[in-house]
Amino acid sequence: MGVSLSVPTRRRIDRQRLLDAAFRATTQSFALGVLVLLGGIMVALAAGALPVFRKFGWGFLTSEAWNPVKENFGAWPAIYGTLMTSLIAMLIGIPLALGIAVFLTELCPPIMRRPIGTLIELLAAIPSIIYGIWGLFVLAPFLQLTVQPALVSTLGELPIIGALFAGPPLGLGVLTAGVILGFMVLPFIASVMRDVFATVPPMLRESAYGVGATTAEVVRHIVLPYTRVGVIGGIMLGLGRALGETMAVTFVIGNAHRVKTSLLAPGTTISATLANEFTEAVGDLYTSALFALGFILFVITFIVLAAAKLMLLRLEQRAAK
């Protein structure tokens, strides 16, 4: 060492090194806390669910029973409702989101791009409960008086799929919940799609226009194939949201623990069952059944969201290359 430091200076340097290490360790422990949090959620839900899984085993997943008085529980109606409403949500949300993303990246005049994009993103900021109250008082009556009778008298008359649109138009039910969910997930999917569309190299796009492709053809043959992984990731992200969405669904689904073929009939979802029944649940087994539903929901959404994230990561890595 050519430089010799005085003792006070060395002491100050040592202190700063110690502070550095402490700062680093603090941030790291909080970061690890996030992992612990996830583990904690898993463990808490699994522990709460244990009594029900012990009693009913795998049969809990497929049983249609839901009888708090006789303490006989099955998850199938709630799982079915969750999957069905999410499926309807995807059928409505994906085309709308795709349309909006194409509009924002290809058609929109540049000065309008930010304002319209922001307005669409604000849809995602509106709380779930507001969608619920709007769905109950505005959308459900509207569907009941116009769309549902039309569905009953057209699609309802067809052979096989007619069963999906049979029965009286009640307004509240699986279909209405699916429609509301579709509106809710639309901004999430649209903003991911818009962002991944923006990663398409201008060169590719312009080459296609250069050889005479129309806008629709550029989207169909250049943009979508290039961003396929990201688009699917965005859709999965929306699906993850739809599966776990609670309040909006609780307002409009009608809360019936039954599996009905008709989409017009009331049903329930995992989250709606939790929101409706949890505080009223008496008896350990009842509470445990609700914890079990929560556990199932968390596992399903975790898988969907993790898949979404992996796909988006893959696209990011490719874009970085």
Next chain:
Amino acid sequence: MTLYGRRRANNALYLALSWMATGIGLAILFLILWTLVRNGIPALRFGIFVENTPPPGSRGGLGNAIYGSVVMTAIATLVGTPVGVLTGTYLAEFGGASRVASAVRFINDVLLSAPSIIIGLFVYGLLVVPLHHFSAWAGSVALAIIVVPVVVRTTEDMLRLVPATLREAAVALGAPQWKVIVLVTYRAALQGMLTGVMLAVARIAGETAPLLFTSLNNQFWSVNMNAPMANLPVVIFQFALSPYADWQELAWGGAMLITLTILLLNILARALASWSNHTS
């Protein structure tokens, strides 16, 4: 029709559908806002801010619910923000591409979209069951857990935007790393990090599901954090589904208040973000 004509017709159809989709998206937003304003305005009078939630049939307001929402949102933000900022700091400044950092980033993104009702269920098992009662603390903790991933995400993104030269300049002057981060990097990223906090506040202000089995609800004015506390979202939930016209009117009033607050926060956060992009 010629091939060219068919392609043009096809294109026109696709573009029309695309315009229509955007129109539908915007229409939904404006329809919701219009419904809220039309039904919410009649409920708005001074009393709504000070009077407590009434029994059906008598006059009242949302005073206790507004207080509860503000308090629980504030506590959740105060607890969740430091946790989020420190985690985000680790990811941006120390973790890099290490395995731990990648795992945290991944899990954080999953938690960002995880169903909020699950968080409520978790906090119920964590706090309500052992303590044998619902409480405003439990509600605040549930909301804080939702704040964390939002703040982690924006903090990391914003710290990464700070130019490396800025950090290097500070290091070259002999500053230790913690001083570089706290006094230089944080300061440069402050506006962006603030945006993240505002978005997190906007996110939890309307959250209902995590409060259902943590804070529950309270018909009366209560400042006791160890007891159930009224809050706007749960009151809206309860009142909107009730058969009483005066309760429904209050629900609309509350719904309008909460939505306008959240939209305002979002717009402010965006304005702040774009302003900081211009200045830096």
